[in-house]
Amino acid sequence: MAPRQGPQAPLEFGGPLGAAALMLLLPATMFHLLLVVRSGPARLLGPPPYLPGLEVLWSPQALLLLLTWLGLQAALYLLPARKVAEGQELKDKSRLRYPINGFQALVLTALLVGLGLSAGLPLGALPEMLLPLAFAATITTFIFSLFLYMKAQVAPASALAPGGNSGNLIYDFFLGRELNPRICSFDFKYFCELRPGLIGWVFINLALLVQEAELRGSPSLAMWLVNGFQLLYVGDALWHEEAVLTTMDIMHDGFGFMLAFGDLAWVPFTYSLQAQFLLYHPQPLGLPMAAVICLISAIGYYIFRGANSQKNTFRKNPSDPSVAGLETIPTATGRQLLVSGWWGMVRHPNYLGDLIMALAWSLPCGVSHLLPYFYVLYFTALLVHREARDERQCLQKYGRAWHEYCRRVPYRILPYIY
Numbered sequence: 001m002a003p004r005q006g007p008q009a010p011l012e013f014g015g016p017l018g019a020a021a022l023m024l025l026l027p028a029t030m031f032h033l034l035l036v037v038r039s040g041p042a043r044l045l046g047p048p049p050y051l052p053g054l055e056v057l058w059s060p061q062a063l064l065l066l067l068t069w070l071g072l073q074a075a076l077y078l079l080p081a082r083k084v085a086e087g088q089e090l091k092d093k094s095r096l097r098y099p100i101n102g103f104q105a106l107v108l109t110a111l112l113v114g115l116g117l118s119a120g121l122p123l124g125a126l127p128e129m130l131l132p133l134a135f136a137a138t139i140t141t142f143i144f145s146l147f148l149y150m151k152a153q154v155a156p157a158s159a160l161a162p163g164g165n166s167g168n169l170i171y172d173f174f175l176g177r178e179l180n181p182r183i184c185s186f187d188f189k190y191f192c193e194l195r196p197g198l199i200g201w202v203f204i205n206l207a208l209l210v211q212e213a214e215l216r217g218s219p220s221l222a223m224w225l226v227n228g229f230q231l232l233y234v235g236d237a238l239w240h241e242e243a244v245l246t247t248m249d250i251m252h253d254g255f256g257f258m259l260a261f262g263d264l265a266w267v268p269f270t271y272s273l274q275a276q277f278l279l280y281h282p283q284p285l286g287l288p289m290a291a292v293i294c295l296i297s298a299i300g301y302y303i304f305r306g307a308n309s310q311k312n313t314f315r316k317n318p319s320d321p322s323v324a325g326l327e328t329i330p331t332a333t334g335r336q337l338l339v340s341g342w343w344g345m346v347r348h349p350n351y352l353g354d355l356i357m358a359l360a361w362s363l364p365c366g367v368s369h370l371l372p373y374f375y376v377l378y379f380t381a382l383l384v385h386r387e388a389r390d391e392r393q394c395l396q397k398y399g400r401a402w403h404e405y406c407r408r409v410p411y412r413i414l415p416y417i418y
């Protein structure tokens with residue numbers, strides 16, 4: 001049995017109490033959003049129109065559809081990959097290998113869904129199943145997290161994450177104990193982070209677009225924009241799949257309920273909220289406004305991609321001509337910190353770009369409701385909290401060099417404001 005790591009890792013997310021509250025609050029928020037979005041007033045802060053009973057939530061067909069989807073994505077993950085990447089060095093000095101075939105999985109899924117559509121697959125019926133699908137995903141992630149917790153009991157101490165091993169059952173179940181739980185070469189965390197939920201999100205969006213076309217003759221301009229922007233975001237994440245190997249989720253966090261629920265339930269069912277809103281509350285959108293929104297999205301994407309690519313290129317090869325001229329701060333670890341270019345503007349330029357894009361996803365829904373802006377609000381909170389966690393880890397890693405970086409680049413996300 002794996003020994004617990006002791007109390008050296010500071011507790012995050014408000015400790016066991018915060019973890020317990022989040023485990024209730026996150027699914028409750030997801031169901032609240034799914035219920036209010038289809039109600040007439042669609043009020044984010046109002047009560048849900050009704051409290052669904054088990055007969056509304058539970059559907060064996062929804063569970064079957066979810067398991068088929070997970071099976072399909074797992075099968076696509078196991079297909080030969082164009083590249084196999086090595087992860088960051090682990091505690092025992094080894095490196096894990098990861099298939100880089102996420103974009104291929106997206107394209108093959110699109111082909112299969114296309115074939116299905118031409119054979120009469122009723123994709124437009126999916127929006128009616130979102131509630132039972134979300135319920136099935138919630139139950140599945142609870143059971144899956146239990147499996148992950150049990151699996152960590154027999155994992156060697158070197159396989160455990162720095163956090164998530166406090167000895168408190170609720171906290172560890174929430175945060176996740178094992179860093180990279182695997183069966184043979186199948187990596188559960190890496191698989192879940194980018195495949196079923198993210199790809200599921202764009203196909204839920206597509207189903208909403210198809211149903212809108214069935215209801216109103218053609219999809220609205222607003223629906224096209226939301227589908228296009230979010231497809232670009234997911235396609236980009238899968239195209240740059242290797243970059244996920246350096247995120248704190250893969251490098252630092254254990255795999256427990258937080259990420260399992262986040263990846264498999266929260267992302268597909270709440271990130272598709274704007275498209276859901278547009279199906280039930282059509283919004284007029286003129287071409288000039290659509291052009292302004294596209295411009296905002298393009299600016300966000302330019303910053304997001306520019307910043308992420310600059311850092312990834314620099315981390316892979318600091319003498320690459322595109323980054324070799326940038327100013328850096330040396331650190332005691334031998335790694336350097338960029339202090340000019342995107343990373344000299346604010347300390348998290350990629351978060352700034354991501355937030356601008358988030359705004360562009362909500363604007364097609366108009367300004368009559370707060371509900372479609374839920375993503376912007378939630379995402380701001382998530383990134384502010386994430387930024388604080390990352391800064392703590394960087395301070396631990398880089399010490400004085402990080403202080404120097406903070407002195408040279410005083411703003412975190414928004415220049416001159418935060």
Ligand SMILES: NC(=O)C1=CN([C@@H]2O[C@H](COP(=O)(O)OP(=O)(O)OC[C@H]3O[C@@H](n4cnc5c(N)ncnc54)[C@H](OP(=O)(O)O)[C@@H]3O)[C@@H](O)[C@H]2O)C=CC1
Binds near residue numbers: 315335390393
């Ligand atoms: N849509 C969503 O729900 C979410 C989206 N995201 C997005 O995912 C992307 C990845 O985010 P995330 O993993 O949080 O963090 P980052 O990609 O910002 O990575 C942070 C790491 O970058 C390195 N770093 C920080 N500053 C510098 C510097 N000046 N020079 C060189 N390296 C530096 C440090 O690691 P080291 O030094 O060890 O390399 C640090 O730990 C972002 O674009 C974010 O917006 C993230 C979370 C949720």
Ligand SMILES: CC(C)CCC[C@@H](C)[C@H]1CC=C2C3=C(CC[C@@]21C)[C@@]1(C)CC[C@H](O)C[C@@H]1CC3
Binds near residue numbers: 194236244247258
């Ligand atoms: C709801 C919970 C409190 C937290 C759940 C968090 C997860 C939804 C996110 C944690 C990190 C994520 C990343 C992405 C999606 C959301 C989750 C899984 C990306 C894959 C999104 C696309 C970007 O290009 C890369 C991101 C990496 C981190």
